[in-house]
Amino acid sequence: xxxxxxxxxxxxxxxxxxxxxxxxxxxxxxxxxxxxxxxxxxxxxxxxxxxxxxxxxxxxxxxxxxxxxxxxxxxxxxxxxxxxxxxxxxxxxxxxxxxxxxxxxxxxxxxxxxxxxxxxxxxxxxxxxxxxxxxxxxxxxxxxxxxxxxxxxxxxxxxxxxxxxxxxxxxxxxxxxxxxxxxxxxxxxxxxxxxxxxxxxxxxxxxxxxxxxxxxxxxxxxxxxxxxxxxxxxxxxxxxxxxxxxxxxxxxxxxxxxxxxxxxxxxxxxxxxxxxxxxxxxxxxxxxxxxxxxxxxxxxxxxxxxxxxxxxxxxxxxxxxxxxxxxxxxxxxxxxxxxxxxxxxxxxxxxxxxxxxxxxxxxxxxxxxxxxxxxxxxxxxxxxxxxxxxxxxxxxxxxxxxxxxxxxxxxxxxxx
RNA sequence: GCGAUCGUAGCUCAGUUGGUUAGAGCGCCGGUUUGUGGUACCGGAGGUCGGGGGUUCGAGACCCCUCGAUCGCCCCA
Numbered sequence: 001x002x003x004x005x006x007x008x009x010x011x012x013x014x015x016x017x018x019x020x021x022x023x024x025x026x027x028x029x030x031x032x033x034x035x036x037x038x039x040x041x042x043x044x045x046x047x048x049x050x051x052x053x054x055x056x057x058x059x060x061x062x063x064x065x066x067x068x069x070x071x072x073x074x075x076x077x078x079x080x081x082x083x084x085x086x087x088x089x090x091x092x093x094x095x096x097x098x099x100x101x102x103x104x105x106x107x108x109x110x111x112x113x114x115x116x117x118x119x120x121x122x123x124x125x126x127x128x129x130x131x132x133x134x135x136x137x138x139x140x141x142x143x144x145x146x147x148x149x150x151x152x153x154x155x156x157x158x159x160x161x162x163x164x165x166x167x168x169x170x171x172x173x174x175x176x177x178x179x180x181x182x183x184x185x186x187x188x189x190x191x192x193x194x195x196x197x198x199x200x201x202x203x204x205x206x207x208x209x210x211x212x213x214x215x216x217x218x219x220x221x222x223x224x225x226x227x228x229x230x231x232x233x234x235x236x237x238x239x240x241x242x243x244x245x246x247x248x249x250x251x252x253x254x255x256x257x258x259x260x261x262x263x264x265x266x267x268x269x270x271x272x273x274x275x276x277x278x279x280x281x282x283x284x285x286x287x288x289x290x291x292x293x294x295x296x297x298x299x300x301x302x303x304x305x306x307x308x309x310x311x312x313x314x315x316x317x318x319x320x321x322x323x324x325x326x327x328x329x330x331x332x333x334x335x336x337x338x339x340x341x342x343x344x345x346x347x348x349x350x351x352x353x354x355x356x357x358x359x360x361x362x363x364x365x366x367x368x369x370x371x372x373x374x375x376x377x378x379x380x381x382x383x384x385x386x387x388x389x390x391x392x393x394x395x396x397x398x399x400x401x402x403x404x405x406x407x408x409x410x411x412x413x414x415x416x
Numbered sequence: 417g418c419g420a421u422c423g424u425a426g427c428u429c430a431g432u433u434g435g436u437u438a439g440a441g442c443g444c445c446g447g448u449u450u451g452u453g454g455u456a457c458c459g460g461a462g463g464u465c466g467g468g469g470g471u472u473c474g475a476g477a478c479c480c481c482u483c484g485a486u487c488g489c490c491c492c493a
Contacts, residue, residue, distance in 0.1 A: 008466095011484070063491050067417080085493085117491065118417075119484095129493055197490070213489080262492060272493090283493060310493030333451065367453040375453095382451065396453065 012117070012125025022323065023315035024128075028110055030157050031130040035108040038149045040132060043107045045089045051079040057088040057293050059264030061204050068115040082114035086131040087265075087290065087306055088297075094135050095299040103136025103302070110311065122281030122313045130314075133306035135294070140238050143269045143289060143305050144245035150285055150307055151251045154273060159317040163275045163284055166256040167246075169239040170207075170270050171231045173292065179230040180206060186224050193220055207260035226257045235268065242269055261286065265293040269305065278313055285309035325374025328413050330357040331366045333382040341381055344391070344409055351410050371396060377413060381406075 009015065016024055032042065051071050058065050070082035083089050086109050099105055110130040117123060132149060134142040147165070154160045170176050184206050187194060191202065195214040202209065210221050231239070246253055253271075261270045270288035278284070287307025294302040328348060332341035341357055348355040356373060358366035370378045380392040391409060394401040395416065404412045 008484075068491080113493085115492080120487070123492075127493070131493095208491090280488065280490095281492075286493060308493060313493060331452085363451045364449080364453075367451095369453090371453040378453075380452070384451090392452090394452070399453090401452085 010125070012119040014124060014126075019320070019322075020315065022320045023318045024311055026318055026320045027157055027311050027314045028130065031108070031110060031153060034149060034153050034156065035132060038106070038132075038145065040106040040108040043090065043093065043109050044111075045083075045086070045093050045109060047083055047112065048080050049083055049089050049092065051081040053092045053297070054081055054084060054088050056296050057091065057265055058085070062263055064115065064263065068117055070114045070116060084113055084115045085263075086111075086113070086129060086308055087133060087293065090131070090133055090306075091135070091294050091297055091299075091304070094302075095294065095297055100136070100300070100302070104142065105135045106133075107135065108132045120280070122278045122310065122316065124312060128311040129308045130311060131306065131308040133304060135304040135306075136302055137305070138291070138303035140241040140269075141245065142303075143242045144249065146287070146305055146307055147242075147246060147253075147271065148249045148251055150273065150309070153309075154285070154314075157314065157318050159275075159284075159314065162277055162317060163273045165251065165253040165271060165273050166259050167243070167253045167269070167271045168256050168259040169227060169231070169235065169242075169268055170260065170266055170288070171227055171235040172238075172267060175227065175231045175235045176267060179225065179227045182225040182230065183207065183209070187220070190220055205262070208262065210258040210260055221258060228257070238268055261288055265290040265296065267291045271307070273309075275317065277317060281310075281313060284313045284317070324354075325376065326354040326356045327375070328353065328355045328377040328379050329370035329373060329375040330355065331363070331370065331378055331380045332357070332359065333363065333380070336383060336386055337381040340386055340406065341379075344379065344381075344406065347410055348413060351414070353410065353413055355413075377416060379409065 035042070051069070054069060055065050060066065064084050069084050072080055074080050090107055090109065093099070094105065108131060110128065112126050112128050114126055116125060119125060132146055134146060147167075151160070151165065154163055171179065184202065187198070187202055187206060187209060191199060193216055194202065194209070195212065195217050198209045198212050198214065198217050201212075209217060210224065212218065212221070228236075243253070243255075259270055259272060260266075261272075266288040268289040268291070271286065272283045273285040274282045275284050276282060285307055286309075287305070289303070289305045291301075291303045294300070294304065330341040330345050332338045338359070345355055345357050356375070358369040360366070360369070367378060375396055378394045378396055380394065382392075385391050385403065388403075389406055390403045391406055392401055393404045393409070393412060
């Protein structure tokens with residue numbers, strides 16, 4: 001062997017097989033199915049976008065934009081960014097393709113995202129999300145529909161009992177700005193008791209202080225102004241209609257007045273489905289309304305709502321039952337038998353029977369292989385059987401063995 | 417970006433205050449069984465102890481650097 005240092009996988013990336021892959025696929029498949037039921041169209045959007053797509057929409061001062069994006073100049077000198085989230089790219093697609101004509105549009109997507117963060121459990125540099133957006137709908141029903149859909153998804157993948165829907169409103173721009181100002185004033189007055197991190201947040205993202213895990217901050221937040229006192233009548237009404245519809249639909253939720261979202265574009269409804277089973281990475285699905293985003297990208301004022309969920313995080317909570325082994329494993333012995341086995345194997349598979357072949361080693365090895373794969377039947381073909389036009393079929397669960405005409409094997413396997 | 421813990425065989429781990437040829441279980445390969453799996457018994461292969469440097473007569477163990485993982489902060493899905 002050449003003395004070459006094998007390159008490692010890039011930090012924060014992972015290779016997913018076996019049970020983890022099963023769980024991952026289960027989440028994606030459930031999402032695809034459910035999004036069809038809810039009338040969403042799947043979209044594919046690029047993994048790379050012009051950097052400005054994200055810089056303008058997420059907010060220049062957010063952590064995602066200011067220090068977590070994979071940004072580089074391509075060979076033509078354009079600034080390109082690997083998408084750190086879906087919403088901005090989908091909004092860009094909405095504008096550049098003239099999809100306004102289809103509004104309101106219900107779109108869903110899934111795929112890899114990239115953020116340059118310190119990896120830990122449930123947090124990776126290449127990670128994957130499922131994503132659902134409704135663009136061009138200002139009605140509270142759009143918010144509700146997305147939440148009902150999220151709730152159904154979590155139920156269907158079987159993790160709803162460990163996850164709680166936290167709901168809040170950030171109000172319209174007017175409410176949000178007034179509240180934000182009141183918060184700044186309040187925290188300015190108490191800046192001596194703020195933690196170092198929160199002092200930092202005071203300039204960049206004061207709403208986030210409400211999310212602080214520092215005990216001193218938490219205490220301070222109890223008496224901080226809450227959004228309810230700053231909501232306009234319209235904003236109040238909007239939120240009331242969302243919560244009422246959720247109750248109508250039987251979706252459980254709790255009000256969390258300290259829930260704010262990290263990205264600048266959120267207005268009105270903000271929500272997170274939170275679990276305590278993933279340590280620091282408790283948010284499993286999150287989103288809200290982003291009425292201002294499309295304008296930030298140079299489009300006409302367009303209301304929109306959406307959410308995204310981390311596939312890895314969901315997959316870690318999911319319990320996928322071990323899938324069955326093949327219905328049959330062929331065990332040919334000798335060259336003639338091999339040819340016969342290829343014919344049988346093709347025949348089985350064309351009849352939608354899960355089948356495989358053990359073609360290495362001696363008889364014992366091949367039987368072991370069939371056993372390890374958890375096959376129901378082993379179909380043994382040697383020269384003796386071949387001469388009689390038969391195969392020996394052994395039931396690996398009961399241990400019983402019978403012979404079967406080769407042209408009857410498909411029927412035989414189907415019946416057992 | 418900050419703090420803590422960790423990194424020994426394919427996997428999970430043991431390795432005493434630094435002391436000869438670094439161990440176990442599982443897995444893998446072979447045999448008991450040259451056409452019959454799961455069980456059992458016997459044998460075997462497999463390690464530059466994450467990487468680099470240093471201290472020492474001697475380093476898997478101690479020190480420094482580096483890479484990676486995990487946990488927390490931060491951030492977020």
